[in-house]
Amino acid sequence: MTDWLAAVDQVEPLDGVRLDAGLVGELQRRFSRPGGAAAGRIDFYTPTFKAYATSEIAGCGKSAWPAVSVTGGECKLQCDHCKARLLEPMIPARRPEDLWRVANEQVAAGARGMLLTGGSNHRDEVEYGPYYPVIRRIKDAFPAFRIAIHTALADLDHARRMEDSGIDAAMMDVIGSQDTITQVYHLRRGVDDFERTLEYLVSTRLKVVPHIVLGLHYGRFLGEWNALEMIRRHPPAALVLVVVMPFYAPAARPFVTPDSAQVGRFFMDARQALPGIPLLLGCARPPGRAKAEIDSYAVMAGLNGIAHPADGMVELAARLGREATVSPACCSMAVGNEVMALDADRPQAKAEIRPVIERESAGAGLAGIKVVAAASRHR
């Protein structure tokens, strides 16, 4: 059987990454099968795929999945990792009639869907109440236009109104630590409120895709495992894992970069805890070497999908015996595009893996490696 650390050494773009040998060994023991085939297929969502794309796929660009904020750049919570800055680049729709206009403009411009979000009130609720009728109107007028909503905390009435309005996917950050809720989010709500929101959402027909932000407590792990337990109690359609990106943290409350191996261990635990649920690594994670390390662990831990993978991941997956597909991902949204990518009707064209690997490995050759052409199986 291929030794997984040795396989990493063979992947040229992974020169310089430092993986935890003990963790890699454990991942190999848990997730490789006799004969070397690791845990099933892995989907890579990558804008670089566009280099190989058909003209149909090439249309999947920056404006395909715009993010729209119902509060513009305003948010009452001012969480320490964000300070509402995530909202700034989004399209504002501060009144229901603005949302109708924005949706029509986006449909006319060729958008395939949108992420609907907004700043929170002091209770971590986004006040969508006046918007539900117009969301229904948008879905009735443009049924193929997908709408994903960032729910924040919601009661059962709101969950049902989201469902009735025709929203396609509901996303929320699940936080499992009271200290994180109090200190990072400045919020007087309990862990139970997050679990109840998840419970209400999964009781509807909405496609629920919670996120866990790893390292949310100033770069350290605190409530992540509890969040995993909460999700296990209320199984969603898929789970997205992201790693905190505290670009906007105040100097007085700095975040450390989460340790890559700890992130990798969490991937292993999440895979064990939720064997039947698609686990995706979302776009948000630290750049550079940390990203290469985190992505390598994700491939080894049997995650089902990686958005915007680091160079070398397709080759690593091939070397570990994982069947891989490469699909286009739309690169503009800070959150949510991996959720949209889950849609069954996403563009079906797949890259031949070989040219991607050959490019990644700069012509190093693939002697002896089994390469699966994605289009040939499963779909």
Ligand code: SF4
């Ligand atoms: S993470 Fe959400 S709730 Fe917190 S400041 Fe940013 S937009 Fe507001």
